[in-house]
Amino acid sequence: MKHPFYIEKPIFFDPATGLAECEAPPLERRYSNMKNMYLDETARLRLEQTGNDVIYRFYELGVPEKESDLAYGTSIVYPGKVGNEYHMTNGHFHTILDTAEIYYCLAGYGMMMMENPEGDIQYKEMHPGEAVYVPGRYAHRSINLSNTETLITFYVFRGDAGHDYGSIKEKGFRKIVVEKEGRWTVEDNPRWQS
Numbered sequence: 001m002k003h004p005f006y007i008e009k010p011i012f013f014d015p016a017t018g019l020a021e022c023e024a025p026p027l028e029r030r031y032s033n034m035k036n037m038y039l040d041e042t043a044r045l046r047l048e049q050t051g052n053d054v055i056y057r058f059y060e061l062g063v064p065e066k067e068s069d070l071a072y073g074t075s076i077v078y079p080g081k082v083g084n085e086y087h088m089t090n091g092h093f094h095t096i097l098d099t100a101e102i103y104y105c106l107a108g109y110g111m112m113m114m115e116n117p118e119g120d121i122q123y124k125e126m127h128p129g130e131a132v133y134v135p136g137r138y139a140h141r142s143i144n145l146s147n148t149e150t151l152i153t154f155y156v157f158r159g160d161a162g163h164d165y166g167s168i169k170e171k172g173f174r175k176i177v178v179e180k181e182g183r184w185t186v187e188d189n190p191r192w193q194s
């Protein structure tokens, strides 16, 4: 019996690049895909117009969206900043809100920013070898805190959890992470509105 590729044999995820040897190419998000996601929209637009590099890549392996299945893959956030705000993913809630996720850091130095609808905020630094547990009900976003290294994490979540990007696209997260005097600091997002 022929199984889907992600069952048929192990998938090699290169821990140095995060890229997988498999049939499904990673999805990518460039500066042009993140309009209004960073505080400094002028800086984002300038980066879009001068190369429009990839900010991050991640895998969607096509695992069935069933409660009994597990979606998994790597997330790869390249180093850089938009203005003084570190490169990050869009971030999302799960459509089935009360479903958790595990991120295991393979390389680089970053942060998982999390917040629930009631406004509780959790943020955890990520170093290679560390697992971060994102509890159910928390929106989550990966942020690359290094100016030189790529942040690579491996994630697993319930197959039918789904992604809800809508509310984040409208309001962002309550907190942003910016560089000040050479190190990261968490600040209120002036554009966030309840």
Ligand code: ZN
Residues within 6 Å of the ligand: 092, 093, 094, 101, 140, 157
């Ligand atoms: Zn998720």
